[in-house]
């Protein structure tokens with residue numbers, strides 16, 4: 001099915017970004033499993049690349065995003081360098097957090113990516129606060145806060161979304177609904193609908209297919225333009241699916257047999273976009289080329305990270321605090 | 332005697348208590364699939380999803396609702412997954428659970444076990460690695476325990492479930508797979524230290540995984556002719572002052588070691604209490620993490636670690652630097 005006004009160039013850009021996200025994570029996963037180079041847990045967004053790609057393409061460099069433990073895609077889409085991200089996953093010097101945070105705390109303030117978070121739901125109030133700051137300073141940027149379906153059951157969801165409504169803040173809350181909260185089917189532990197919660201808090205709420213990057217990008221374009229113009233918060237429910245386990249070492253045996261394979265075959269956002277582009281006349285070679293380029297970029301990032309030294313020992317005590325710093329006062 | 336892992340020892344205690352008492356139940360995220368560290372594997376099959384209850388990602392509600400259910404006559408075991416996430420339920424624990432009995436003039440009890448896996452574990456970085464046991468020792472109303480061995484994780488879990496006070500139960504994430512013999516007839520009282528090794532030269536006091544490191548350090552010290560006595564406090568509130576006093580009276584030297592930040596750690600409490608009561612041959616010492624944050628990169632993470640060699644070196648120093 002080709003859309004009448006399908007924008008081929010935009011489609012290729014989106015495919016390139018989604019391939020980069022996929023390649024980053026597959027490369028990191030290989031580095032973790034084959035070489036034990038990645039140290040802590042990594043949470044993969046394989047199958048969810050369209051959400052980061054389709055929404056963040058509508059942001060300016062000076063707009064802010066906040067992410068979750070599953071944040072590689074959002075961070076890359078916001079413009080962070082794969083090199084620095086890969087070094088962070090390997091805990092090396094030159095990592096975007098100096099090797100202190102790892103995958104779960106990835107952040108690049110240079111592109112206004114204010115952090116992944118190890119505490120589920122904690123970013124929701126913080127994101128509302130970032131939008132509050134923009135308003136106080138009279139800026140025209142907006143904030144996008146990504147969080148999972150499971151996070152909507154934490155208190156900060158209510159408090160943060162209410163806050164944005166009360167203070168009328170320029171923020172888009174994106175619930176990236178991949179259906180699972182670790183090993184739990186989120187719907188088993190969720191009363192009512194998450195979108196209805198946002199509506200009840202007074203936010204204009206849109207529900208979208210989070211695996212159809214073309215339509216999602218168009219929807220997000222409208223929403224973000226509206227937020228920028230009115231300064232009023234909105235909510236977007238993006239339905240997607242976590243093709244991988246919760247972490248790369250989770251075999252996800254709690255899922256019905258064949259579910260992940262079936263979903264991959266029918267909903268994978270990369271496959272869907274490739275199909276649309278092929279129908280629009282893009283050659284398979286060109287499409288494959290994008291994937292190859294992405295893989296080559298991530299291989300280079302991994303090579304660079306593998307070669308990078310460990311962070312200097314003394315950085316362990318840097319950036320804790322100024323007054324009473326452990327650099328000055330040991331114990 | 333059966334040999335089992337630290338994780339399975341606690342699981343056995345939970346299962347036995349649940350068989351004995353139908354009011355005991357567990358609640359937390361992912362418990363129906365065995366919990367994040369597999370410390371509940373198989374329990375839902377035996378006890379069903381009501382008593383091995385899944386929960387939304389709602390730490391405040393898990394803690395608060397379990398407390399309500401405790402006041403209504405059940406005995407909940409609350410799983411917080413990581414001690415770090417329990418901070419999302421701090422009001423429920425500190426302002427509500429710990430104070431309810433007193434504030435309500437003794438009308439209510441909160442017989443709860445609050446499990447909070449703690450400590451450093453494979454590059455988990457600053458939000459998944461903390462040892463915050465001293466915080467809870469500061470809160471009147473709470474019992475605090477930190478088992479270090481499979482035996483204690485069995486016996487103390489049994490004691491915690493039987494206890495009518497709320498028990499903050501801190502298991503160490505790095506030792507889930509440690510194996511050891513477990514005597515299921517053995518019971519433990521809170522406030523009784525375990526003598527892990529006896530010796531006449533220096534008293535090493537610790538708890539949780541660091542108690543195991545102290546035992547290791549004592550082996551090294553023994554090869555150098557220094558006889559260290561190792562006391563594993565096992566519970567921090569109440570803690571076994573009598574055993575520590577007796578030991579320090581004998582050795583005249585006290586070294587307390589723990590994984591938590593040294594500043595305002597529970598080691599400070601132990602050292603101060605002993606110093607107020609027992610004359611010593613040397614200045615007492617505490618060994619804990621620097622007041623820094625736990626990083627992801629291993630070389631940075633390691634700088635926050637208290638190791639067995641560090642404990643041995645500190646003890647040697649105390650032997651050598653004896654005032655004349």
Ligand SMILES: Cc1ncc(C[n+]2csc(CCOP(=O)(O)OP(=O)(O)O)c2C)c(N)n1
Pocket residue numbers: 068069070118119120121147148149150151152178179180181182186242360388390412416419
């Ligand atoms: C406050 C808190 N509770 C529990 C966890 C453990 N945990 C990490 S990810 C996760 C599942 C989150 O589900 P969801 O919000 O849907 O995000 P997803 O993992 O699906 O991206 C859980 C329970 C945590 N990190 N923080």
Ligand SMILES: [Mg+2]
Pocket residue numbers: 148149150176177178179180181182186
């Ligand atoms: Mg989810």
